Amino acid sequence: MKLKSIYKQFYQKLIVATSLFIITISFLFYGYTKATIYEGIKESLYNDAKLIYQISVNNEQTKDNFNIITNSGIIVDIITYEEISDVQYKDYKQNNDYFIEILYPFDVQNHKFIKIVKNVNYAIAMLNKIFNNVILLSIGGLIMVILYAFTVSKTLLRPIIQITDKLSNMDENYLTKIDKSNLPIEFHALANSINKLTNRIQTFVMFKKELFVGAAHELKTPLAVMKLKNEVTLMKQREPERYQETLKLNIQQINDMNKMISSILDIGRQEGAQFEKAEELDLVQYMKIKANDFRMLSAEKKITITYYASVNNFYTSIQPTLLNQIIQNFMQNAIKFTPVDKSIAIVLDRINDRAVITITDEGIGIDESIDLFAPFKRVGEESGAGLGLFLAKNAADTLGATITLKNRTDGKKGTVAKVELLNNPHLKTISKVKTDSRALF
Structure with a gap:
């Protein structure tokens, strides 16, 4: 299979398209110029014939009347021609000379016509010069088009080549961001996507x-x-x-x-x-079921779990296994670090086109200076492998979601875990509900 070069394809198509345009314009210009010159000659012959006819009609037909315009290579005669009845033109070549002939009605009843023959060698020579100049200009234009095509192709493809070279030199040990300062604005979105992917x-x-x-x-x-x-x-x-x-x-x-x-x-x-097929689900009902499941898990410690949704429905298309890993990890940690007889609140809000799930506990809180999403990071004295939050972060990245862990800021001790389904590639149209509708479970 022959490899195709986008650079080669681009300049070839640009050269072909522009060349056809120049050639077409050149031939149209030459044809228009030729037609204009010929029309001018024919109009001049017509005026001459008309002048001869008017002089001859108003005066006696003499040789002088017919020879008043016999200069400049013009021959005037009167002939009898029975097959025509109107003005006729003819151009022809004779002995390397070019002529244009007009037959102008003189005496229609007797089929007599004024015949004027004019040598147009000068016009043909002028047209040949124009044609040669057009050819030279076309060749010069084609050369400029070729140079222009190569220059424009390289200029337009330079950002792509720059990005390609940058990516081709990357590996897991050498990952760098693409500098957008030298890229056209049209490539900024691509550079941002690549930089996010690199991160x-x-x-x-x-x-x-x-x-x-x-x-x-x-x-x-x-x-x-x-x-x-x-x-x-x-x-x-x-x-x-x-x-x-x-x-x-x-x-x-x-x-x-x-x-x-x-x-x-x-x-x-x-x-x-990560390759699981996305399913359509109602997050309001999904979180209601999850809250009921975790109530059974928290019953041993007499922890109260409340669930509140600011909308009646919130439909989305998402990979449920990955979402479950996030919610399950946050809830298990909340139950693990929340003392007996305390409470955990689950809240689902809609902010524009985002679903925001907040889990607030009354536990021991966290050290916000530690990256708890890194593997083997543990909080408190509770047992565990320290991989739960690492799994939750990976799941969130796959879903295009954002997760955060912060201490409470309402004066109480505890942690606020938040999930935002932001820029989720699987997110579908959200159901239209009134902004003042509320659901408490």
Whole structure:
């Protein structure tokens, strides 16, 4: 298969189109000039014939009457021609000379016509010069068109070449932003998209590296504890209780490692969920069902969960598995860090074309100076692999959503987790509802 060059295609089409335009204009100009000259000669002959006719009609027909305009290569005669009755023109060549002839009615009843023959060599010579000049101008124009096509092609394609070169030199170890200052404004949207994608790739690669290093470290630590405890236990004979204690420690460490391995497997499943087909769902009803599910989970700690929606319906097309990972992680953390007999509030708002889901708890709060979305970042003394928020962030990036974690600013202790479905590529038309409609579940 022959490879096509957009640069080559562009300048070839530009040359062909402009060349055809120049050639067409040149021939139209030459044809118009020729027709104008010939019309001028014919009009001059017609006026001469008319003058001869008027003089001859008003006076006696003499030789002098017919020879009043015999200068400048003009021959005047009177002939009999029975086959015509009106003015006739004819141009012809004879012995390398060019002539135009007019037959003007003189005595219609007797079929007599004034015949004037004019040598038009001078006009033909002038037309040849015009034609040669037109050809030279066309050739010069074609040369300029070719140079113009190459110049314009390079100028217009330079931004594409610049972006292509930039992208072709990138890899996971060398990711740089595209400088928009030297790009035409039409390419700014493309540069912004590429820069956003580059940032996502850079973040993804950084998190992946941190994930693998962290996983190795997190798995190595319990293994080292188990190995040391087992070695110490086997150094001498001990009571059965000591062996049981060691086995219990091993089981605890194995359980922790299983949790971590499950979280790592969730990351693999999430990458598969990115290709899940989007489904249409009503976020209001979806969050109502989720709130009911988490009420059963929070019943053990007597935590009250309330759900409030500012609209009756909010339809969207979205990948539910990825959305569930975000909501589930936020709710599990809220329940985990919220004390007994406290409350968690879930609020769904519509802001323009965005769905904003806010989960507010009465827990211990967070350290906002720490990037909690990085892998293996933990809050408080609760157990966990530290990969939940990392999974939530990856899911949000895939959905085109924005998630944030902040401390409460209303004077109470706790955390506010927010999900904004912003610039979601799967977002469909939102149902038309009154702005004052409310739903409390």
